[in-house]
Amino acid sequence: MAVYLDSVPFSGIIRIRDMMYAVTNPYRLDQGDVSFDAPDSVKSAIARAVAENRTHYLQTNGVPRLRELIAAKLRDKNRVTDADAEHVLVTNGGIHGLYMLFQALLEPGDEVIVPDPAWPPAAGNILAAKGVPVLCRLHEPDGWRYDLDELESTVTPKTRVLYLNSPHNPTGGILTRADLERIAAIAREHNLWVVSDEAYEDVVFEGEHTSIASIADMYERTIPVYTFSKSYAMTGLRLGYLSIKDPAIRDRAKKVLFYTASNIASIVQYGGIGALEGPQDCIEVFRAELRARRDLFYRGVADAARDVFSGAAPAGAFYAFLRINPTWKGGPGGSSGSGGDRHTPSASWAMTEHLIKQGRIGCVPGIDFGANGEGYVRFCFARDRNELIGALDSMKTLFGAVTSGDAHRPRGSSLR
Numbered sequence: 001m002a003v004y005l006d007s008v009p010f011s012g013i014i015r016i017r018d019m020m021y022a023v024t025n026p027y028r029l030d031q032g033d034v035s036f037d038a039p040d041s042v043k044s045a046i047a048r049a050v051a052e053n054r055t056h057y058l059q060t061n062g063v064p065r066l067r068e069l070i071a072a073k074l075r076d077k078n079r080v081t082d083a084d085a086e087h088v089l090v091t092n093g094g095i096h097g098l099y100m101l102f103q104a105l106l107e108p109g110d111e112v113i114v115p116d117p118a119w120p121p122a123a124g125n126i127l128a129a130k131g132v133p134v135l136c137r138l139h140e141p142d143g144w145r146y147d148l149d150e151l152e153s154t155v156t157p158k159t160r161v162l163y164l165n166s167p168h169n170p171t172g173g174i175l176t177r178a179d180l181e182r183i184a185a186i187a188r189e190h191n192l193w194v195v196s197d198e199a200y201e202d203v204v205f206e207g208e209h210t211s212i213a214s215i216a217d218m219y220e221r222t223i224p225v226y227t228f229s230k231s232y233a234m235t236g237l238r239l240g241y242l243s244i245k246d247p248a249i250r251d252r253a254k255k256v257l258f259y260t261a262s263n264i265a266s267i268v269q270y271g272g273i274g275a276l277e278g279p280q281d282c283i284e285v286f287r288a289e290l291r292a293r294r295d296l297f298y299r300g301v302a303d304a305a306r307d308v309f310s311g312a313a314p315a316g317a318f319y320a321f322l323r324i325n326p327t328w329k330g331g332p333g334g335s336s337g338s339g340g341d342r343h344t345p346s347a348s349w350a351m352t353e354h355l356i357k358q359g360r361i362g363c364v365p366g367i368d369f370g371a372n373g374e375g376y377v378r379f380c381f382a383r384d385r386n387e388l389i390g391a392l393d394s395m396k397t398l399f400g401a402v403t404s405g406d407a408h409r410p411r412g413s414s415l416r
Contacts, residue, residue: 017031028380030379041279042271042274045277048270049271055266066273070241087245091239098121100260110158110160111131111161114126115163116369116371118370119197131160137372144321148186152186160192161195163194170373171319174315176207187218194221198225203318205287205291220246223244232282294318297379297381304393309322320379320380328347328351348374359398365378
């Protein structure tokens with residue numbers, strides 16, 4: 001029996017979804033999903049594909065035209081100058097791409113360095129491939145980036161892969177080009193693969209996004225992973241891609257693709273063609289609106305719960321990863337929360353349960369993203385403005401009894 005799967009945890013996000021379905025008129029700030037609709041170029045391409053009966057089996061790697069468009073995008077936008085359509089594998093979203101990669105790269109016991117905190121499926125997919133996730137802290141005072149000496153000290157003879165995620169879920173931190181240059185040097189020195197999760201490449205508010213695969217000689221050992229979900233509001237359509245230059249690793253990943261999906265849904269791939277062939281102005285429109293929603297949310301939290309939450313607005317992605325005031329006692333009754341383990345109190349789970357049960361506000365406990373996330377909660381500000389305002393109003397009511405001005409504000413609070 002595959003008993004090793006018993007050690008692969010479900011994300012707490014699943015438990016939270018179940019909790020939210022029991023809430024009347026909830027504010028779904030737990031979901032990492034934009035409220036925008038996919039652009040007309042996507043919808044019309046899907047409708048046309050259905051009308052033209054493009055509903056049959058396809059090439060396992062993906063529709064040739066889609067792969068050509070992706071390779072051109074990688075060269076022109078991401079500056080991965082060697083990218084070729086032959087390298088591209090179309091996937092059932094980013095999470096499927098990571099599953100394929102870790103199955104293709106890892107032997108049992110191989111170590112993968114992952115950020116702490118990190119999106120839970122990253123570690124889950126490593127465990128599913130019988131690998132070992134090794135956590136390396138991200139530091140909030142440095143914009144949720146690595147101490148690069150600390151990162152290098154985490155490498156052992158068993159390390160096989162560095163997993164990067166920039167812009168980062170859940171913190172919104174962005175690795176600078178200088179960071180990536182040093183990480184590239186570490187990967188070369190220790191002969192490591194780099195899996196670069198760039199799902200939020202287009203959600204950058206400050207600074208710029210750089211793919212480590214664009215750095216000289218790094219595409220040889222870097223596999224960038226992308227998704228249409230965030231850039232084109234196609235979350236439910238499940239369309240992603242990765243690009244693998246190494247033919248042996250690519251062949252392994254193709255086998256995993258075949259045995260998990262045969263091929264990705266035909267009409268969804270034609271929707272991807274529509275996205276890349278159509279106007280790209282939606283990306284900037286989405287980004288501008290997300291920036292406005294970010295600022296709205298942070299102003300609202302400063303007004304509604306400044307004695308409870310603190311933290312700087314993120315440079316990228318669309319999450320508020322907020323620090324809980326350690327003097328907060330868990331709401332009425334002083335509940336400590338458990339996160340599924342009644343013997344391990346968790347402030348982040350206590351806060352999450354309080355917000356859901358008492359305020360109808362969905363969020364995700366920081367501990368679900370790793371030990372370094374304990375004491376934080378994640379809210380998604382990509383939701384509709386009315387939903388954000390409703391959540392903020394509920395928060396103001398919920399914390400009104402404990403909000404008493406600046407006297408109890410946590411040191412270092414930077415809500416603005």
